[in-house]
Amino acid sequence: MLNIATHMDYEGQGRAEKLSRIIITLFGAVGLIWGYVIQQFSQTVYILIAGVLLASVLTIPPWPIYRQKPLNWQKPRPESQTVATGAEQETSKKKKK
Incomplete structure (x- = not known):
């Protein structure tokens, strides 16, 4: 598999967002x-669409450059050391009184 x-x-994610904004703005x-030089607004739209497509190809897939600093998650606690929920704590307080 x-x-x-x-x-x-x-x-x-921040790097990808910044790159996409730069590409689309450029x-x-x-x-x-x-489009202004050749007096064709359609050319402006086509170039902008090309920029959106390029930005999408470069920033939507999780390329390795976007996975260089993964988070180190804490290991889960064993079942016996988990903190009691609020309802369980209230029940134990009532029993003590």
Whole structure:
């Protein structure tokens, strides 16, 4: 069975969001300028769509550059050491009185 990573770490998510905003803004500005120069708004839209597609390909999949700093989770406590729930604590307090 394939072992495909499906997660990003928090810093990777921030990096992906920043990269997508830069790409879309850059393509939008270039598209707006090019569309103004040739007087075709449709060219602006096409260039912007190309930027969105490029940003999607580069930032939506969990590429290895977005998984460089994974979180180190704590190990679970054994069953006997878990903290009692609020209802169990109240019941034990009533029994003591």
